[in-house]
Every structure is written in C-alpha cells, then in structure tokens.
Amino acid sequence: MKICNKIKVEDCFDGSSVFEYFFNSAWSKNEIYSLECMGHLEYFPEFPRPFFRVIQKGGLQIKGVEGDTKCRVILPKKNREKTEILLENTFSNI
Amino acid sequence: MNIYLNNAATGWPRAHNVIKAVSYMLEHQPSNSGRVSAESDTIIGECRKLVARLLDVSDPSRIILTVNATHALNLAIHGLNLGNNDHIITTVLEHNSVLRPVNHLREKYPGLRISVINLDNNGQLDYEKFSQALSAEPTVVIINHASNVTGHIYDVAGLFSDAKKAGAITVLDATQTTGAIPVSPMRLNADLVAFTGHKALHGPPGTGGLYVSPELELKQVYVGGTGIRSDMALHPPEMPLRLEAGTPNSPAIAGLHAALQWHEKKGNEYSKLTGKYIQRLYEELSEIRGVSIFDKNSDVDRVGVISFKIEGWSVEETGYILAESFGIICRTGLHCAPLIHKAIGSAPEGTVRFSVSGFNTDEDIMCAIKAIRKLSS
Secondary structure: OOEEEEEEOOOOOOOOOEEEEEEOOOOOHHHHHHHHHHOEEEEEOOOOOOEEEEEOOOOOEEEEEOOOOEEEEEOOOOOHHHHHHHHHHHHHHO | OOEEOEOOOOOOOOOOOHHHHHHHHHHOOOOOOOOOOOHHHOHHHHHHHHHHHHOOOOOHHHEEEEOOHHHHHHHHHHHOOOOOOOEEEEEOOOOHHHHHHHHHHHHHOOOOEEEEEOEOOOOOEOHHHHHHHHOOOOOEEEEEOEOOOOOEEOOHHHHHHHHHHOOOEEEEEOOOOEOOEOOOHHHHOOOEEEEEOOOOOOOOOOOEEEEEOOOOOOOOOOOOOOOOOOOOOOOOOOOOHHHOOOOOOHHHHHHHHHHHHHHHHHHHHHHHHHHHHHHHHHHHHHOOOOEEEOOOOOOOOEOOEEEEEEOOOOHHHHHHHHHHOOOEEOEEEOOOOOOHHHHHOOOOOOEEEEEOOOOOOHHHHHHHHHHHHHHHO
C-alpha cells in the first residue's frame, strides 16, 4: 500500500504522536492480517464496517476500518523515529 | 448519510431558511450605508429584537451581537475591569471559554482571587463551598447554565440571587441552554448572559451574543469603526454599538435571524423531541452491561446530552469506531471543559458524548443504542 498522505490529528490532548495515514488502496482482510507482524491484532468483523486495531507492547497503536483507505496511528514516545520508519516500511510492503 | 449526535458542539442541520438567508445577504447588493441609523430597518436590528424576545428582554439595545459565545464571554469577563483586588467565583462546570479568560486575567493580576466550586456527590454545585466563597467579598460569579459534558441544567436563579446579595455581578454561560429551555436574565438574576446561535438555535456558526444588564456599563474591549459618527475621536458610548466595533457579519446574522424565526414557531416542538430522545438514551444505555454513564442522577433536568464510556474501549477509540464503522458522529474527550472530569469520575481521558436535537429521529436513537450494545457485547 502506497502512503499518499500523513496528517497530524489534533484532539483534546497533546496530539503530537497521533497521525492519520492515507493510502492509494483500501484495507482488505488480508492486508489487515499482514499487520500482525507489528503487534497484537484484533479484528472485529461483526461491526457494520469491520474494525481492526494493532497494539504493540512498546506503545504503537494502529486502528482502522476494512474498506477504508486510511488508518490512525499512535506512535510511541520512546523509539518514535525508529518505530515510524519500521511502520512505514511495513505499510509499503503490504 | 451519517447519524449526527454532536449537537452540543454545533446544531445540525441548520434551521429552516438559514442557508437561504445567508445566501440572500451574500448575493444581494448592500443597500444601507449606516448601521445604527437604520438599525430598526435592517436584518441586524430585527435579529437583535428577536434575541431580546427570546431572552425576555424589553430593550434590544442591551443585546450585543458577537461572533460566538467565547467572544461574548471575553467581552463580559474582560469588560468588568477586574484587577488585583477582585474575587471571581466560578465552577468546575465551566468551558474553556470561561476558564481561559479568567486564567489569563490572573496571569495579568496575580492578586486576583479565583474560587472554583466543585460538585457534591449528587452532581449539584457544592452549596456550602459556594456560600463560603460568597462570604469572601466576591466581585463576579460566573456559572454555566448547563454542562456541555453531562447536560445537567443547574438552578442558577437561587445561586445568582445569593451572589447578588453578596454584592457580586452575575454572569451566565447559556451556551447549551439558549434555544433549548427558556433563558430569562431577569428570572435567573443574571447581569450578563452569553449565548451562541449555532447550537440549540440551529443557526449558522459564527453567531452569538451577550445580554448586558442596564445596571452595568462594560469597559470597551474592542473599539474602531462603527459606520456612524466617524468624526468622534473615541468609540461611541451608546449601546449596542458601545460593544460592537467593525463590520458585522451580516450574512451570518441574517442566518441567525432566520433561525430565531424558525425557533419561535418550532422551538418548543423540537425541544420536546430532544427531551424524548435523551431520556430514551439514558434509560437504554443505563441497562447495557459495561456502559458507565457519568452524572446519572435521574432527578435532574437536562439538555440533550449524555456522557458515558464503555468497558474495554478507550473513549477516543469508541468515538473512532462509532464514526468509521457505524457512521455515528459524536464527540469524545474533555469537551473543552477540563475541570468537570475529576468531579464526575471521567478523568483523565474524558467521555464519549452523544448530544441529540429535535432533528434526530427515533431510528437514529435506536441505531445509536444498538451500536453501543454491539460495542459492549
């Protein structure tokens, strides 16, 4: 999946580590499962649009919805740059 | 089409004819050259009259039209000429549109005392603490009429009566209540009342206002062009221009005028529907295992707001899933009211908030309840 855009998400708290990634194609079930390498994956097919989240022990979180061309990422404070590079490489290789 | 449950942030859809009124003002050539001279004939003057009628105020010149409630509250708080020897009493209910101007004043005047009244176990303002604060020479008492987090409507008339007996000026933040329930400065003993046009009135964003009691003369925070009496070196002192400087946003004011006209005809009907929907949400969500409602007290009156969280999901995640997976637009987090969360037990992450309006439908409410059931199963 090619990353087309990446924007910082502002909310009530310090949003400096929350990003929305936009891709050139939508998340399918297979692509969602390929995120298992990044942490503990949970997939909720019973929701009207199936939701997924990946939680890594180091603090990285990825969440999104099947069929959508975006996902939300919370980057950890520790090893942030390294995690960001690894994450973006993973996205590119899906 | 998504289900819209974020009316405490901004009322949607806009009331009948609002869009048409805004477009009309933008499309048609401006006709009047002055402002106050033609006040009675212009949409601005008519809008001021309708606001005065809504607030049960006899003199429309006491209504200042602003760009939002934050602007109105800044005009009020900074217009009171407060300083090092003053004492502000306010509450944990307040929105940042009150807290931040007050905190900025204290930055400027370190001697300024601020008492923040907490909630008691029933979600009411702690009257004992309030009485104690009143005994310490209060200058101003600022209270939120209804919490934008819990929807709880507070009985401010009695509190303001006590405040006035103690010599304080009373300021009401009626952002969540104007258009939702009757708001009368006289009956509520409020000297200053801030309101917005884009929530329960379903007018355009960028509209609002401030009622100023005839007993008060606020300091002019903004001065400048008025379109009349341009030979004067200083800004005209008469109300309402005293507190209105610069070109008004007439398209938005025309939209607010249309919203007020709609509200006079349909406001009661839509408020009743809002009440029905919020009661249904309280009843149904209370029954769902794993759902915690904040400020659950069923004996209080509320505007169309309910705050909750679901076990196993963060507040932020709940909002994300509701929007992206279920197509339900709501609000999560602190809702710009950072102090109330400790009092109601929702700190530090805040709440998931559903806020309904009479424009919602029974089906919207059922879909929201079903979504919460699904998330908590």
